[in-house]
Amino acid sequence: MDQETHWEKIYRQKAADTVSWYRRHLEASLALIERAAADNNSSIIDVGGGESTLVDDLLVRGFKNITVLDISQTAIDVTKKRLGPAAERVHWLVTDITQAQLAPGAYDIWHDRAVFHFLSTADQRTSYVRQVMRAVRPGGHVVVSTFGPQGPTKCSGLDVVRYDADSLHHEFGTRFRMVESSTESHETPFGTTQQFLYCYCRVE
Ligand SMILES: C[S@@+](CC[C@H](N)C(=O)[O-])C[C@H]1O[C@@H](n2cnc3c(N)ncnc32)[C@H](O)[C@@H]1O
Secondary structure, three states: HHHHHHHHHHHHHOOOOOOOOOOOHOOOOOOOHHHOOOOOOEEEEEOOOOOOOHHHHHHHOOEEEEEEEEEOHHHHHHHHHHHHHHHEEEEEEOOOOOOOOOOOOOOOEEEEEEEEOOOOOOOHHHHHHHHHHHHEEEEEEEEEEEEEEOOOOOOOEEEOOOOHHHHHHHHOOOOOEEEEEEEEEEOEEEEEEEEEEEEEEEEE
16 A cells, blocks of 8 residues: 555544644644744644644744645644634645755745654655755744654554654754754553654754
8 A cells, every 4th residue: 555545544534633643732842943933934834734733823923934834635624624714824845854845945844743743764764854954944844753663663553753852863864963862752542652752953
C-alpha cells in the first residue's frame, strides 16, 4: 500500500481524537513556534499537520501566515470543517512532502510532529531535508519532533525510525544549528505513553 492510501484509510476509519498521536493541544510545538516567531506575520508551515489542533491554536494566537500540508485529503478536509470560516485564512497543501513544490525561502518556521520518523529510506530523508533547506529562509527555524530512543518502533502500523538529538541533527546536517532539544512523554488516548523527541534548529 502506498503512503497516501495508507493515511487516507487511517483518517477515514478513525476520529481525530482516537489516534495515538492525538493531543488536545500541541503545547511543546506551540511554545517553540512562539519562541521562533518574530511576530504574527511569521510564515509557518505545519508539515503533516493531519487533523491536529495546532492550526486552530496558531490562529487563536493571531498568526496570519499559516500553511498546513498533508498527504491525506481527508485529514485536511476534517481540519477545514472543524475550523469553519477560519479555514479561509490558512493555505492548504495536499501532497507528499518529499515531492512538494514549495517556493524557495517561503517559510520562517517549519514544524513537523511525527512525520519525519516515517521516512524509512535514505533517499526519502534526503529529499525531505532538501525541501527544508529550499523552503525555509536563512535565519528561519525548524521544529521537528520524532519518536525518541525509548519511543515505539511502529505507529499506525508503519515502522518508524527512532532518533536521539544527535542522530536527528545528523540527518539534517551542519547548516542546521541545534538551538535546543528535549523529550516529551506523550499520553495517548488509550492511556499509554510514548517518548517524543523535539529538536529546535536555526537554518544558518
Ligand atoms: C502521526 S501523524 C501526525 C499528525 C500531526 N502532525 C500531529 O502531531 O497530530 C503523521 C501525519 O503525517 C502525514 N504524512 C505522512 N507521510 C507524509 C508525507 N510523506 N508527506 C506529507 N504528509 C505525510 C499523515 O497523513 C499524518 O497526518
